[in-house]
Amino acid sequence: MVNSSHHLSALLICFAVTTAAGICQAADSPGETAAAVKRGEYLAIAADCSACHTAPRGKPFAGGLPISTPLGTIYSTNITPSADFGIGHYSEEEFSRALRRGVRRDGASLYPAMPYTSYAKFTEDDAHALYLYFTRAVKPVEQRWPSTELPFPMNIRASMMAWNLLFLDTAAFAPDPHQSAEWNRGAYLVQGAAHCGTCHTPRGFLMQEEASRALSGAQVGPWYAPNITSDPISGIGSWTKGDLVTYLRTGHLSGKAQAAGSMGEAVEHSFQHLAAADLDAIAAYIKSVPAVADPAADTSRFTAGKMSSELGQLRGRAAISSDSESDPSGAELFQGNCTSCHSAEGRGSRDGYYPSLFWNSATGAKNATNLIAAILYGVNRTTSGRQAFMPGFGGRTTDINALSDRDIAALGNYVLTHYGAADTAVTEQQVAEARRGGPSSPLLMVARGGMAAAAVIVFLGVALLAFRRRNSFA
Structure with a gap:
């Protein structure tokens, strides 16, 4: 009789619990649940959920981070168990569908800025562990953030259904028996x-x-x-x-x-x-991973460049100065902003905290994007309690100490010429694009062009209809 009651209770609990696969399973024991929550926490760290779902100075997983994409700005969502603003009402099946299929609880599609195309690889057990962690261990945050409003027609989320049919591989990860x-x-x-x-x-x-x-x-x-x-x-x-x-x-x-x-x-x-x-x-x-070569790269970005002593030789001479006080030379900009950390020779600090500017992937690459971004936005990361920091020199438009697009191009070209990939150049247009958040997708431009073409067609159609009606009354 005891055993029968036990099985009946388990069956009733089972009936109330929906799994990610939609199949009723017996509830985990307290020990199993605690272990799953712990594993879910580790998986959330491996998935770097906090980086996107935590705004600067915001609470963990409460969302609100603006993410620049080629199609516009996307705001991350609140994924705490808040019933009003987060995922508090999500069943496990709904959570798994959002995580691995990119479909929200209300049936609307997520944009793949949320990397569900990768999270589709999660096993059922790991999706279950993530659900338990976010619903049982994360504190709810009652906060709403701006909703994502991409330009038309990208704001039509239903279009993602067709995109998913074309490009979403829904198969969970399957081990390769021929590999370790x-x-x-x-x-x-x-x-x-x-x-x-x-x-x-x-x-x-x-x-x-x-x-x-x-x-x-x-x-x-x-x-x-x-x-x-x-x-x-x-x-x-x-x-x-x-x-x-x-x-x-x-x-x-x-x-x-x-x-x-x-x-x-x-x-x-x-x-x-x-x-x-x-x-x-x-x-x-x-x-x-199989090698993929860039035909434009003939030298490794890690070995390009050399130490330069030119700035030391020019120091105190007129050659370091530009003819215009409002347009400083690259050498002036480097001396005023960079030498205190990276040294005039570009070798960095002796302890390696400030890296050298030669044999450096940011200055040795044929693509100067990361050099531009580093000057604009700086570097700031903390590992093992030690911060690696470089200030950004882009500043705000109201900051009188901020470097202009022209300044950053001049500084970048000086660095590349004397320490890095000398045949790579930085333009003001590239700096301006990076300051705006990066290049836009050609898809957006085509869509806008299509909208303009559609508007012209509609206008011509209305004009033709009006012309015909006018003639019919003549």
Whole structure:
């Protein structure tokens, strides 16, 4: 009789619980639930949820972060268990559908700025663990943020249904039996939770990831997520597995690269907190990614440039000055803004805190995007309690100390000429574009062109109709 009552109770509980797959399962024991919540917390860190869903000086996961995309600004949502403003009313099935299919509780489609195309790889168990963490361990925040209002026709969320049919792979991750357990773990994290392809894979005309060029580099707002394939020139084929692990844990690899922008956020909020075995697995998988070469790159971005002594030779001479007080020379700008940290020779500080300007991916790349963004927005990440900081010199339009587009172009060209990829140039137009948040998608331009064409057609149609009516009354 005791056993029968126990089974009846379990059955009743089972009936009340909906799983991510929509199948009734027995409720977890308290110990199993606690373990699942803990795993969900770890997965949320691996997925870097806080970086996008926490606004500056905001509460964790309360949303409100403006995200610049090629189609306009998207505001992250509140994913705390608030019943009025968050996901408090989401069932587990609805949560899983939003996480892995990009469909909200009300049936509207999410934009793939929320990387559900990668999160589709989550297993049922991990989606379950995430649900338990967000609904049971995260504190609700009663706060509403601006809703996303993309320009027409991008604001028609129903169009995402067609996009998903074309480009969303809904299959959960399946291990490759021909690869090691470490490789498979790395593939699961890179393709799923860490969603590396979201930033590092170039996108096609319809903003879909181009699988044939996976991880070969792409624009991310004003920054550029570089090629991280195994190509020794264009990618990171020259890095050892240990180099990659060090970079993921610290955001710094002496004489090669420093994490900034969204990669700096990923290091600070996600990678540095992952288990050593998972970092090893990620590195093992990325090192195996097929090489994709950039025909324009003939020298590794990590070995370009050299130490320069020109500024020291010019110091105190008229050659360092420009003819116009309102248009300082690149040398003047470098001396006034950069030498105190990076030295006149560009070798950085002796302890390596301030990196050298040669053998540096930001100055050695053929693409100067990250150099421009670093000057404009600076660098700010904290790992193991130690902050890596460089101030941004873009400032606000009302800041009299801010550098203009012309200044940043002049400074960038001076740095490239004397320390980095000397055959790369920075233009004022590139700086202005980065200041606006990065390039717009050609899809948006075509859509706007189509709207203009439609407006002209409607206008001509109305005019023709009016003309015919006028003639009919003549």
